Amino acid sequence: MHESGIAYDLYATARRAAIENGATRVIRIGVECGALAMVNPEQVRFLFSVMVEDDPLFAGTVLEMATVAPVMTCACGGYEGDDLFVCPGCGGLPSVVKGREIVVTSCEIDVEDVPA
Numbered sequence: 001m002h003e004s005g006i007a008y009d010l011y012a013t014a015r016r017a018a019i020e021n022g023a024t025r026v027i028r029i030g031v032e033c034g035a036l037a038m039v040n041p042e043q044v045r046f047l048f049s050v051m052v053e054d055d056p057l058f059a060g061t062v063l064e065m066a067t068v069a070p071v072m073t074c075a076c077g078g079y080e081g082d083d084l085f086v087c088p089g090c091g092g093l094p095s096v097v098k099g100r101e102i103v104v105t106s107c108e109i110d111v112e113d114v115p116a
């Protein structure tokens with residue numbers, strides 16, 4: 001399933017970032033999800049919560065999924081926007097520049113207090 005692969009990638013990415021930064025807990029993960037990525041954010045969030053269930057690093061972690069509008073351009077060079085099907089300039093078919101990707105944009109962590 002598409003969503004479980006995505007949830008796993010998010011988990012692996014956040015876990016690596018958390019360990020590299022000496023985190024004791026991951027508080028919040030911000031994810032941008034392209035409108036054309038064809039994922040169900042609710043399902044990703046659910047699968048993610050199941051995946052991290054036994055990982056104390058992720059106790060109570062909030063996964064914030066934001067959907068971002070796609071960006072299309074046309075070969076005529078006269079168009080950049082979010083119209084998926086028709087270039088307003090030449091009537092041609094625009095192509096996708098952005099909108100299929102799923103990106104971790106932020107990762108908020110708790111770090112153990114370093115003794116002075």
Ligand SMILES: [Zn+2]
Pocket residue numbers: 074075076077078079087088089090091092
């Ligand atoms: Zn065009």
